[in-house]
Amino acid sequence: EIVLTQSPGTLSLSPGERATLSCRASQSVSSSYLAWYQQKPGQGPRLLIYAASRRATGIPDRFSGSGSGTDFTLTISRLEPEDFAVYYCQQFGSSVCSFGQGTKLEIK
């Protein structure tokens, strides 16, 4: 089973700054099966990025994904107030799906 480790656990930044979130896999992951989600308090997750780098429908272009193999990154180029939330990476490999433990992006 592939374990996803996200870092940092909490990221404190100000609006307008750049956010870089990391997701490291215990084994190589196919880029087609790596996704990122945003979750705000009291809401369900929302798909941001699929296939490692493709933005989901309606997602602003300040969100971008990159990486391959075992190291993946979600970048938010300029933080807006509505971007402060928890972010999860997720993979599907060897017929098993798993999520990372999440990164909380908080206002500094």
Next chain:
Amino acid sequence: QITLKESGPTMVKPTQTLTLTCTVSGFSLSTSGVSVGWIRQPPGKALEWLALIYWDDDKRYSPSLKSRLLVTKDTSKNQVVLIMTNMDPVDTATYYCAQSPVLEWFAFDSWGQGTLVTVSS
């Protein structure tokens, strides 16, 4: 417009069996490439994947929970059902169903609102 909605009991007792239903609209459970998954989230904790069922009735389960889970679908009713046996207080969580639309890539791009299930005597 694709929608998914979870339904089932809000509370179960320890050792009981939980049955949750996901009713979908805007797509067919028999469309090639479609899969529906179940994911849960204990209060204040991370997302945990539970199970997945494909359009062709192939199924996948979390290795750590496989012995307690069963996922089925009824295409004619547009429903996916999750059964979890031997419930325990640690299973208290919000349970979500979600859809991944194609095989070429995998991601849950449509989610239900979630249903909170509390396990308590």
